[in-house]
Amino acid sequence: MANMDDRTCVITGSARGIGRGIAETLAQHGANVVINYRSSEDAALAAVEGIESMVGEGSAMAVQADVTDRDALEEMRRKVNDEYGQVHVLINNAGINRDTRFVNMTPDEWTQVLEVNLGGTFNATQIFFDDVWNAEEGRLINISSVVGKQGNFGQANYAAAKSGMFGFTRTLALELAPGGSTANCVAPGFTKTDMLESVPEDVRENIVAQIPLGRFAEIEDIACVVRFLASEESSYVTGEVIDINGGMDL
Numbered sequence: 001m002a003n004m005d006d007r008t009c010v011i012t013g014s015a016r017g018i019g020r021g022i023a024e025t026l027a028q029h030g031a032n033v034v035i036n037y038r039s040s041e042d043a044a045l046a047a048v049e050g051i052e053s054m055v056g057e058g059s060a061m062a063v064q065a066d067v068t069d070r071d072a073l074e075e076m077r078r079k080v081n082d083e084y085g086q087v088h089v090l091i092n093n094a095g096i097n098r099d100t101r102f103v104n105m106t107p108d109e110w111t112q113v114l115e116v117n118l119g120g121t122f123n124a125t126q127i128f129f130d131d132v133w134n135a136e137e138g139r140l141i142n143i144s145s146v147v148g149k150q151g152n153f154g155q156a157n158y159a160a161a162k163s164g165m166f167g168f169t170r171t172l173a174l175e176l177a178p179g180g181s182t183a184n185c186v187a188p189g190f191t192k193t194d195m196l197e198s199v200p201e202d203v204r205e206n207i208v209a210q211i212p213l214g215r216f217a218e219i220e221d222i223a224c225v226v227r228f229l230a231s232e233e234s235s236y237v238t239g240e241v242i243d244i245n246g247g248m249d250l
């Protein structure tokens with residue numbers, strides 16, 4: 001099913017992990033995808049090459065920009081508009097964690113996580129706002145986390161950033177609605193990426209024991225829901241948070 005033909009999608013932090021999976025899925029459905037990266041240039045170029053080699057599917061370009069740097073994001077927007085014209089879909093995926101118990105958390109660990117996860121979402125959304133507003137049925141999709149809903153030991157900074165995305169998404173849904181565009185959020189559970197690899201094995205075993213479906217998410221579990229939200233099929237869904245967590249809050 002190719003239902004993203006001629007749609008251009010910017011995915012922040014998409015050289016690897018969940019972002020890359022989203023980019024590949026959208027391209028498989030015909031989209032032009034922008035692989036944004038901060039430091040993973042080789043992985044970004046490999047992602048573009050992989051997508052371009054899928055005969056008959058969408059196309060891809062890689063653009064370096066740190067989401068905390070508004071000038072770099074403006075430059076990215078110029079490059080993308082030159083290459084593809086109008087951007088239809090912005091997916092705020094770039095994220096980091098700096099985990100430690102709250103009593104030990106430094107102001108720097110707090111600020112870094114807020115600046116990338118929530119500040120980066122603010123920056124990219126503001127810079128691509130006109131694109132999403134002007135697109136016919138534009139889409140804003142924010143990648144939050146189950147941790148934003150439930151909290152998690154050692155992640156006060158990350159939980160604060162990820163739950164901040166809920167109110168941000170609902171407000172943007174209201175502000176985009178008069179133009180016919182939507183804003184939604186997904187809240188993945190623990191997903192098999194480098195971010196999860198950084199969690200000690202005994203902690204991971206404890207987490208998986210709390211997941212009713214008994215396994216971590218595959219990247220594809222997240223990407224297919226994002227593809228739905230990015231497509232015209234989700235026209236009447238806005239301001240929602242969609243949980244993809246194997247039943248963790250049951």
Ligand SMILES: NC(=O)c1ccc[n+]([C@@H]2O[C@H](COP(=O)([O-])OP(=O)(O)OC[C@H]3O[C@@H](n4cnc5c(N)ncnc54)[C@H](OP(=O)(O)O)[C@@H]3O)[C@@H](O)[C@H]2O)c1
Binds near residue numbers: 036190
């Ligand atoms: N994995 C999970 O269990 C899980 C669960 C729920 C939610 N999430 C969320 O899903 C998103 C993706 O996570 P992931 O697991 O795929 O993480 P990951 O494998 O650690 O990848 C993180 C990505 O974010 C990019 N990034 C980090 N800081 C950036 C910045 N300042 N500017 C631009 N890009 C930046 C990285 O780019 P470079 O490599 O180029 O630096 C990388 O592509 C994050 O928002 C994360 O919070 C993950």
